Amino acid sequence: MPNSNLNAAPAATTASAFSPQSSPLFKMNNPASIVKQPQARRRYSPQHFYQNRILDPYVHQAVSPITLRQLVFFGRNMQEDKLLKSANYVRTELPIRLAHRIRDFQNLPFIVGTNPHIELVYDLYWQAFERIAKIPEIKTLEENEAFCEMVKGLLNDHLVVIPQLALGIMECSKHIPAAQVDHFMNKMLRSRISRRVLAEQHITLTNNFNSPNHMMTDRGYIGIIYTHIKPKDIVERTALLAADTCRQAGGGMAPPKVLLDGNIDAEFTYIPDHIEYILYELLKNSMRFVMQNGKRDPTTGELPPIQVTVCEGTHEIVFRVSDKGGGIHPEMESQLWSYAQSPARLANFEKISKMAATVQEQVAPSSSSSSTLTSTSSEESDRQEDENIILPPPPPTNKNSTYQSSESTLLLDRHAPSRAQSAQKSSFSTTASSPQQYKNQSLHLGIGLPMSRVYAEYWGGDLKVFTMHGYGTDAYAKFCKFGNIYENFDV
C-alpha cells in the first residue's frame, strides 16, 4: 500500500516516509491488538469497522472556532497556567476537528477510499487522531513539552497530505464529479489550516515562553500572529521571493518590476504566513504571464511592471495585484479555481512528496545552497541564529545583524553561511536544502489559486480574480482588519 514514490523520498526527510512495520507510528495502529497486522489488511478488517465507534463521541462534539483576536488576547502575557490551558485546548480541539474530517473520508465513495493515496492520508489522520485522543490532561510544563514534540512530529509527518490528497482525488476524478472534488478538497484544506493554526500557535507560544525572549510578544509577535503587519513590508518580501522564483524558472530572464501604491503604511493584525502565501502565488502568476506575454516597452526594453495597490477600508484591507500579462485564456479561466487538473499536472504532483503550502517552501536556494528561508514567524531560539530569516525580523539580540529594524525593508544576505541545519530541527521549516524543494517551486502544480482562496477565506476574507483577455489580469485579496471573524471551516 505505501506509495512507492514516498519510499524514494530524499534523504533529508526522516520520519515521514512510510516504512511499514518498523515505523513507530505503525505500532500505534492497532491499539486493541498487539499482533502486528500487515497494514494493507488493517482497513478492511472487521476490527476497523467496529473500532470506528471511538470516533463517534468526537464527531458529535461541536468544534469551537476561534477568532484571531481571541488568539491575540490569549497569547499576550503568557503565564504557566495559560500555557497549560492552551495546551489542553489544542489537545481537545484537534481530535474533534480530525474526527470530522475522518468521517468525511469515510463518506467518500468506497472506490475512492481504496485509492492508495487517499488511504495513506486517511491512515495518517487516524493515527494522529488516536495518538492525540489518548493523551490525558496536561498538567505540567514537562507534559506540555512532550505534547509539543509529539504534535510537531505529526505536523511534519502530515506534510505529505496535500500532494497525496491532490493526487488521489485527481486519480479518482472519474468516480466523482468535479464539483464534488473541489468541495472535498476545499473542506480538507480549510480544516488543515485550522489544525495547523492551532498547533503552530501553541507550539510557538510554548517556545516563546521557554525562551528568555519575551520581547517578541512586546513587539507584536504573538505566536504566529503579528499585530503590526505593514502591507509595504509584506509586499516587498513576497515580491522578492516571487521574482527569484521566476528568474530561476525563466532561465535567468529578468522578471518584471513590481510597483506599489495605495495605503502602504496601513497596519493590521494577521498571520503573515497566510498573506504571504497568497501574495506570493498572485505575484508569481502575474510575473509568469508577463514574462510570457508582456509587450516590452519600445524605448527601455522593459517588461510592463506589475502594479500592487493596497486599499484600506474601515474593516478590511485589499491587495490588488494588476498585471499586463495578456490575460487568462478563456479555457483556463473556467478551470481557475478547480483542483481537477490536466494529466500533465497530475504527473507533476507525483514528483513531489511533501508540501507545506507555505511561502517558505517555495523559495529558491541560492547558489551556495544555503536555504534562504527558514522559519515561519515563530521565534524558536535556535532558529533565531539563522542568517536568513525573512519574516518577521528577529529581535535585536540576534547576532546576525544582516537584518535591520522591521521598519526598513529586508536586506537579505543570501550568501551567508547556511544555518540550514538548525532549521531542520524545526518542524515548520521545510526548506532544508534538498532537491525536493527545488522541484516544488519549479513545478507547475496548478492549485495555487484555489489554495490561496482557502487561505484568504479562512478569517473572513476572499480572493477574486478578473481577467481582461488580450490585456492582463487583476487579482483582489481581501483580509479583515480587526480579527473578529471566526475561523471559516466546515463543521
Place this chain on the structure above:
Amino acid sequence: MTLRSAGSSMAITSTKRGFLTNTEQKEVEDVVSFYDDKVTQYANQEIQTVTLKTLLGLGRSGSSNHEQGTAGDLAINLDVARYARKELPVRLARLIKATQKLPFIVGTNPYIKRVYKLYYDSFQSITASPEEIRNKDDLDRFAALLKGLVASHADVVPMLSQGFLECKKYMAKEDIKRFLDDMIRARIGIRLIAEQAISLREQRHEHETSSVETPHDDIVGVVHTELRPADLIRTCASFVQELCDVNYGSSPEVVINGQTDTTFTYVPVHLEYILCELLKNSVRATVEQSQKMGRSALNPHGIESDRRPSPTNYESGNSAVIVNQDDDQDITKRVNDFGHPPVEVTIAQGEREVTIRIRDHGGGISQEDFDAIFDYSFTTVKNENDASKDSSSDDSPYGVDSIFKGVSRLAMQAGLGGPIAGLGFGLPLTRIYAQYFGGDMHLISLQGYGCDVFLKLKQIDESLDDLQI
C-alpha cells in the same frame, strides 16, 4: 371586479403625482377589460425566437447589397418589417400577461397601471395595423407607427421605478426583482426588433434620398460593425463630466488607455447606456470622496491622511519593488486642478470579446450598501407614506440626488444613451444590458479606496448566431 372599476374607485385626487399629468391620470383609469381575449390569444402563440442572425443577417446583407439597387434593399426591409409585425404582438402579449399576474393591489398603482396601459395600447395598435406589408408605403407607415410607439415608451423604466417603490410593502423583494428582470429583458428584445425595423427603413430612406453614398456602411440598423469603444467612452465621458460640473462645480478627468484602437460589432445604444451609467457613478463618487477627504491639487491624499510625505518614487532595498505612490508622471493617478484623481477606463480586445475596465478613486462602497446595489433599490424613503420622494437610494454615494436626476433625465431623453433614464435602476439595468448578448459585468468595491468595474462584451458575430433575443 374589473380593473376599470377598480381604477375609477381609486380616483386620484392629487394632480401632481410624480410626473403624471391630469390627462394621463384619466387615461390610467380607463383600463383594459377583464374580458378581452385577444391578449390571451396572442400570448399563447409561440414566440418565434429571433436569433441575432435573423435580425442582423437580413439587415447585414441589405446594407452590403446596396449597390444592387434599392430593390434588394427594399426586400430586406420588408422582411424585417413583416417579421416585426408578426413577432411584436406575441411578445407584447406575453409581457402584458406577466403584468396581469402581479398582485392586484400592485396593479392598481397608477404608475404600474400606466405602463400596463402603454403596453396594451401598443399591442392594440400593432395588431390593428395591416398584416400585409407589401410595398414601400406600407413599410413607411408601419415604421412610423413603430417609431411613435417606441417614443411613447420612453418613460417606462422611471415609471416602473416609481411604481414599485410605492408598492414596496406589497411584494417581496425577490419577486419584484424577478418580475423586473424579466420585464426589462423582454423590453430590450422588443425594442431591438422594433428599432431594427425602424433603423433599416431610415437607412434605406436616407440612402435613397441622398445623392451622396452613405458613409455608414458599417452600420446595420441598430448594430455597428466597426464600433470604437474609445470614441463612445469619450462621448459619454464628456456628457457625464458636464453633468457633474453642473451639479458639483468640478469633475475628474477620464483617462482612456489599453488597446484604444479596438473596434468590434455591437449595439451602440446599449453600450452608450452602460457607459453613461458606470461613468456617472464613478465620476460622482470621485467628487464626493474628494469632498469627504479634503482632496485638493496640493493635497492629493486628503487632509486627514497621516501619510508621511514620501519621495515620488523610491526603490526599496531589494530591486524587485518600487513604491510609486505619488507618481506625478502617471496620468492614471495624477489629481487634476480640482484635486480629483482621474477615472481610468481600460480597453482590451480579446479573441471574441471586448473587456472594458473602469477604475475610480471614489472611496468604494461599504459592505452594507454593497449587497443592495443590484437591487431595484427603493431605499431610504424617509417617510413611507410620502411616496412622492425620489426613488433613488440617497445614502449610497452611488445613488442619484434630485438635481442630478432631473438634469440627467432631460439629457437622457435627448437621445443620448437612448430614452432610458436609469435612475435608481442604474446598476441592475446596466448588468442586464451587459448580459444581454452573453456578456457580463462585475463590480469590485475597494472600500476606502474606489471601485473597479469589469465589463465583458461579446462580439456580435457568427458565433452568437444562435443567441436568442
